Amino acid sequence: MRTDRYLAEATPSLSRSRVKGLMEEGHVRRNGQVLRSPADLVRPGMRFEVAPPAAVAARPASQSIPFTILYEDDTLIVLDKPAGLVVHPAPGNEDGTLVNALLAHCGDTLPGIGGERRPGIVHRLDKDTSGTMVVAKTEHALATLSADFAARRIERSYLALCWGVLSPASGDLDGAIGRDPRDRKRMAVVDRGGKLALTHYRTLKVARMSVSLIECRLATGRTHQIRVHLAQNGHALLGDPVYLRRIPAAARLLPEPERRAALDFPRQALHAAVLAFVHPATGVTLRFETPPPPDFTTLQRMLFEE
Structure with missing residues (x-):
């Protein structure tokens, strides 16, 4: 076995790339001598010392x-x-x-x-x-x-306020995501050169056939994934400064002041509500759920008359 691989397996706190870096910097010794070659093979009886410098x-x-x-x-x-x-x-x-x-x-x-x-x-x-x-x-x-x-072993769930009503009420949004060829600062669903992206969604509430509160679960984790998939399907997030380029027709269905509050929301209405994963040290599954911040919940109450 290569020395870098052996030492990485023997010291779980260090990645293989970190071990290679330590070897190249002279912080690994084999039988008392500095070893700088990660590819050298391990033989029975060898003694290794790994001494990472202080961070x-x-x-x-x-x-x-x-x-x-x-x-x-x-x-x-x-x-x-x-x-x-x-x-x-x-x-x-x-x-x-x-x-x-x-x-x-x-x-x-x-x-x-x-x-x-x-x-x-x-x-x-x-x-x-x-x-x-x-x-x-x-x-x-x-x-x-x-x-x-x-x-994809991590559970992630988001709450989002988007324009319009999704049909069907629950389902999947897919399409490879890459840089928008017309605007490199944006992402887009592209035909070539993108990365596979899949978003599961579920409609929780609908306000006057104008705004939907939805739950989104990520099967993949691409840049701006939820924002891009919803905008691509005509349901951009409220307040999205990048993917909402014009006043949506659905806004006309809202009375004042709800319409003005929805149109003036100063950021994309997206909140990472749930995160669950296996603790890397203990193996115990941890799950966390947080409510949206006050600006989100205030708008939500106004739109859905809670």
Whole structure:
């Protein structure tokens, strides 16, 4: 067996790519001698020492930004992300992100991922989408949860307010998703070059044949998947600044002030309500459910007269 593979299996807290990096940096010894070749084969009687250096501070600065914690241990943290909070630093959003907030919250309790003291972002929510997220604290948790997401072993359910009435009331929305060839900042259902995407939906309530409250469950996890699939089928999310390009005809069916409140909703009306997964360290299934934030529930009550 290759040395990098052997050591990765022997030390579950380190990924194979991390082991290779440590070898190349001189942090692995075989029988007392530095070993830099990941492809060398393991033989009986060999003794290996793996000595990862202390995690260095992450490049993003830690910033005290409030967020709601649903669960936390030494392996991971589950949170309720508020709408308006970007998950990861990027051009245009170098700070003030969830990563900055997690660095401030976790501090020195982060063991480090890839040699850097930082949280492991397993999945993302759009800036203006609220709801449940899980973030890894260790390399093993990041690798395990990422694999579970890729294999569709994670339960994810969203609540959405969309224009119009879907027919049938429940079913599937599919279509490969890729970059919109006419606007590279948008995603779209494309004929070529996209990735398979499947969204299961169920209508929960309908207001005046104009707005629907639906539950969406993801079979895949593509960028903007729910937003793209609904818009493609003529049922864009209320408030969606990217995929709702004109006032929908269904809006005429609403009386004032409901129509104005629906048209003026300042973000896509989407909330990640349910998240369930197997804990990568304990093997116990964890399930979390959060209600939508006040702006969503206020609009919902107004439209459905709750």
